[in-house]
Amino acid sequence: MFDIQLFADTITSExxxxxxxxxGEDDNRTINVPQARSDIETSEIVELETWVRANNVLVGDxxxxxxxxxxxxxxxxxxxxxxxxxxxx
Amino acid sequence: xATYYPKTSLSIRTKDNNENTKTFSVGYVNPESTDGxxxxxxxxxxxLSNLALTEVYKTTQDNITNATTDTVxxxxxxxxxxxxxxxDDSDTFTxxxxxxxxxxxxxxxxxxxxxxxxGGSTSRSVNLALxxxxxxxxxxxxxxxxxxxxxxxxxxxxxxxxxxxxxxVTFDTEKVTDSDYALLAINLNDNQTDxxxxxxxxxxxxxxxxxxxxxxxxQMPNFEGIMRIYITKN
Numbered sequence: 001m002f003d004i005q006l007f008a009d010t011i012t013s014e015x016x017x018x019x020x021x022x023x024g025e026d027d028n029r030t031i032n033v034p035q036a037r038s039d040i041e042t043s044e045i046v047e048l049e050t051w052v053r054a055n056n057v058l059v060g061d062x063x064x065x066x067x068x069x070x071x072x073x074x075x076x077x078x079x080x081x082x083x084x085x086x087x088x089x
Numbered sequence: 090x091a092t093y094y095p096k097t098s099l100s101i102r103t104k105d106n107n108e109n110t111k112t113f114s115v116g117y118v119n120p121e122s123t124d125g126x127x128x129x130x131x132x133x134x135x136x137l138s139n140l141a142l143t144e145v146y147k148t149t150q151d152n153i154t155n156a157t158t159d160t161v162x163x164x165x166x167x168x169x170x171x172x173x174x175x176x177d178d179s180d181t182f183t184x185x186x187x188x189x190x191x192x193x194x195x196x197x198x199x200x201x202x203x204x205x206x207x208g209g210s211t212s213r214s215v216n217l218a219l220x221x222x223x224x225x226x227x228x229x230x231x232x233x234x235x236x237x238x239x240x241x242x243x244x245x246x247x248x249x250x251x252x253x254x255x256x257x258v259t260f261d262t263e264k265v266t267d268s269d270y271a272l273l274a275i276n277l278n279d280n281q282t283d284x285x286x287x288x289x290x291x292x293x294x295x296x297x298x299x300x301x302x303x304x305x306x307x308q309m310p311n312f313e314g315i316m317r318i319y320i321t322k323n
Binding site (some may be wrong): 017021029031032033034035036037040044045048051052055056057058059060061064 | 096103111113115117118119122126127129130133134135136137138
């Protein structure tokens with residue numbers, strides 16, 4: 001007699017916002033915002049860029065160079081399909 | 090290339106509606122930025138997510154010893170305009186969120202209760218339920234206005250329900266049809282201060298974010314002292 005083990009794979013999806021910020025001295029880095037909203041509009045990124053520049057908040061990693069702009073903003077969708085490796089008899 | 094000091098990086102800790110926490114970094118920030126500016130920046134970043142801001146801290150690296158020190162800039166759930174969770178870590182509040190519920194579906198929306206002690210002894214609260222919320226803008230302005238508002242009663246009709254005791258207004262979108270409107274009238278009693286009027290306006294500005302509906306804030310015609318928020322379906 002064998003027990004039948006049902007596989008219970010887990011599928012999850014996540015959305016991450018990746019904003020690439022440019023600085024002087026030829027420096028840049030990417031800011032990753034987890035569980036990003038799916039309805040983000042371009043105007044919101046532009047507004048954030050304007051605010052960051054006006055308030056002189058972000059500086060470069062290498063030499064503290066001034067922030068110049070956001071080069072890109074990407075919504076990255078990641079689907080994870082975790083396979084159930086529970087052994088069956 | 091020389092490395093500049095002091096290096097200060099900013100980290101943001103967040104929480105989702107399943108109580109899962111995440112911590113992410115936005116990298117190096119201007120070491121001369123005030124805590125208020127850093128908190129505001131963190132709010133704007135978290136506003137792009139479906140997360141609630143719980144803590145903002147900066148890590149400063151000593152320019153001689155290279156030792157790092159973590160300093161909390163802001164703690165407690167903080168409102169982001171798109172976040173369904175909010176609180177206010179201002180010390181003017183004796184209680185922040187006292188109730189929070191989010192239904193899975195239907196016209197319930199999000200219900201929250203804000204408690205505020207006015208005059209040191211009287212507590213007043215406004216419980217608003219909003220459906221299909223996309224953004225809650227200016228809620229901090231609403232909270233500030235609540236600090237000054239003096240109102241006697243709130244009456245509602247057409248898709249809105251009012252409960253005595255705790256002033257509760259529930260806006261049920263299923264009760265507002267294409268040709269209908271929902272009307273919320275707030276009696277400001279004799280205290281017609283600008284702050285009180287701004288309080289009503291703040292409610293309207295928040296309600297205007299309900300998807301598919303338009304809210305208009307105005308003085309009720311021929312009824313001095315009564316402001317109304319007129320909600321129609323788009």
